[in-house]
Amino acid sequence: AQSVTQLDSQVPVFEEAPVELRCNYSSSVSVYLFWYVQYPNQGLQLLLKYLSGSTLVKGINGFEAEFNKSQTSFHLRKPSVHISDTAEYFCAVSGEYNNNDMRFGAGTRLTVKP
Amino acid sequence: NAGVTQTPKFRVLKTGQSMTLLCAQDMNHEYMYWYRQDPGMGLRLIHYSVGEGTTAKGEVPDGYNVSRLKKQNFLLGLESAAPSQTSVYFCASSLLAGPSSYNEQFFGPGTRLTVL
Known part of the structure; x- marks a missing residue:
């Protein structure tokens, strides 16, 4: 089965600063990769996904992520964060041929300070 | 179009009680x-369930049962609740999943369950 490690449990940044949330995965098969965002007391919302093709994927709210197969990473970036980006972010992986079994990382809490 | 809804939003149980969480998608x-x-x-x-009348175990199935009698509903049951089942439960649905297919999962708002 696949697994995901999010390297930072908490990331505090100041408004308008850049941010990177790190995600590494482990799998013996080809994978699909996802980033989800969870605002307080809400369900998860898809930010972006990598299925195939270009390794740089762009998502909603100005976020982007880069798939690096050799480093088994899928880091999430935003060049300038806003207060409204404060949330919990989850990296997730599923096998290309069994993507019912999606594995999530433990989450990274991004706190944007004024 | 409500998307994915979950009932109830909050619940407190005593150890040994049973309950069912309902998930509905439109x-x-x-x-x-x-x-x-x-x-x-x-x-x-x-x-998880890949269609009406079918269910399968995920990563942590012990202590839970599920049923998918109608396509739009997915029920999660706790027959004898334990404090270790205190958690937030999320339901999700996706259009399809399979080889080389897109599998965006849409999530409900969650149910916060406390077992005393």
Whole structure:
């Protein structure tokens, strides 16, 4: 089965600063990769996904992520964060041929300070 | 179009009690999922269903049962609740999943369950 490690449990940044949330995965098969965002007391919302093709994927709210197969990473970036980006972010992986079994990382809490 | 809804939003149980969580989706999705979310552990898949009348075990199925009698509903049951089942439960659905297919899961708002 696949697994995901999010390297930072908490990331505090100041408004308008850049941010990177790190995600590494482990799998013996080809994978699909996802980033989800969870605002307080809400369900998860898809930010972006990598299925195939270009390794740089762009998502909603100005976020982007880069798939690096050799480093088994899928880091999430935003060049300038806003207060409204404060949330919990989850990296997730599923096998290309069994993507019912999606594995999530433990989450990274991004706190944007004024 | 309500998307994915969950009932109830909050519940407190005593050890040994039983209850059923209801998930409903109005997007005609084939696949439905139940997850639990615990601090520092992200979401873990409990059970899932690939269509009406079918269910399968996920990563942490013990202590839970599920049923998918109608395509739009996915029920999660706790027959004898334990404090270890205190968690936030999320339901999700997706249009399809399979080789080389896109599998965006749409999540409900969650049910916060406390077992005393």
